[in-house]
Amino acid sequence: MTCQSSEPPDTIQQHERRADSDPRAGDSDENRIASAMKDLKNTGWYWGSLTAHEAKEILHDSPEGTFLVRDSSQRDYLFTISAMTSAGPTNLRIEFKDGKFKLDSVVLIKPKLRQFDSVVLLVEHYVQLSRNSSKASVSGAGAKAEGGAANPPAASASSTTPSGTVQLLLTKPVYTAAPALQHLCRVSINRSTRNVQDLPLPNRLKDYLTDYAYNV
Structure with a gap:
């Protein structure tokens, strides 16, 4: 299943109801980001100003699907998902534009990727995809490290398929500390x-x- 694929109808309706009832829907970008930060800090798996190298160390030897969210080290992005794939750690940048969050991707794929009101809702969506399918494939998304080069060596050689897709599986968050x-x-x-x-x-x-x- 690809990230641009539709969710099951009941899941889509749940997200739509939540979006329609969300009082933040008409907020400014600043308020939207502030609300997203509040939600992220409540997750326990938001690591703040963690570097890509530090994230790789944390994910080292973790099973595929283990992930965390951190601040992006690139100026044009706010957040990054660092996830363990079958080939090693991979960084998936999160883009914020026009009050919405979505995964960064190649130009031809971007219009097909879903947008979300919050980072946690974005992560929840792809976790749900992972629960409903064996793999959630992100076509071209996050296929570059935050420096703009290829992924770290552990992932660069085999994290992409011949069609240029990164296999994304989000199943288990890494908490900064034992959650309450x-x-x-x-x-x-x-x-x-x-x-x-x-x-x-x-x-x-x-x-x-x-x-x-x-x-x-």
Whole structure:
């Protein structure tokens, strides 16, 4: 399955409902980025100003699909996903334009890639693709390291197929520290339902759940 492929209808409807009800939809770019940062800091797998080399060291010997999000070291990009592929660590840059986030890619593929209101929603989308298929293939996305050269040696030789696609599998985030049990429970609940307000829980707990409405 390729990243530009459609999600299952029920998943698409979930994302659309969330986008339609998102009060941030009309915000300025500055507010959108601030909201994205807030969500990222709640994930536990956002590593801030980590370098590409440091990310590679963290991902070393990790199973395929292990990933983290960090600040991009390139001026034109805000964030980067560092992920372990079958060929080694790969860096996938995240582009922010017109209030939306999407993976960086070659010019011909860019119009086909989905855009998202937040970085966490983008990651959640590709994690969901990974759960629903054996591989989520990103055509040309992130096929360059942040310096503009080829991927690091461990990935440059074989991380791309003859058609020029990078095989992307996002399954297991790398946390900066052991996440709180409350947060793990929140993520688990979000995987089971989007109707938090219907749960027989105190309002305080509902507020905690809705403060991070993602399942990864």
